[in-house]
Amino acid sequence: MTHQSHMSNPVRSSLARIVASPVTQTVSLLALCAAYIQGPLTKIFDFNGALAEMDHFGLHPAAFFAVAVIVFELAASAMVVSGFLRWAGALALAGFTLLATFIALRFWEMAPGMDRMMAINAFFEHVGLTGAFLFVAAFDLAKGVGK
Secondary structure, X not given: OOHHHHHHHHHHHHHHHHHOOHHHHHHHHHHHOHHHHHHHHHHHHOHHHHHHHHHXXXXXXXXXXXXXXXXXXXXXXXXHHHOOOHHHHHHXXXXXXXXXXXXXXXXXXXXXXXHHHHHXXXXXXXXXXXXXXXXHHHHHHHHOOOO
């Protein structure tokens, strides 16, 4: 064993302890769900804005879709953060994110320029979020294997 690999074990163990701690995991899951908590709260406090958003994306009746999105995002986020059927909440948010991304960030229909570049960046950020939710679901489901 080299000196360097021997030195990395305590560092690796310390990092693993920090990353695997319940506090770090909860904060990480809250961060992952942050947009799905902030978004519905914004819609609640500006319901007319929520209705305008649904109209903008052609979702009718707007009030039904606004309420459905609010309830869905808050419930699925609560599932992910709390651990209650975490895999189901994560899969639901992965599917929702992917669907919403293709509805809201249609960069391929935009003219070249700054708006298109911002939409491309947001599109792929949302693809990344989808992947993270799939990873959370896979990890949660794998924990239950053999039980």
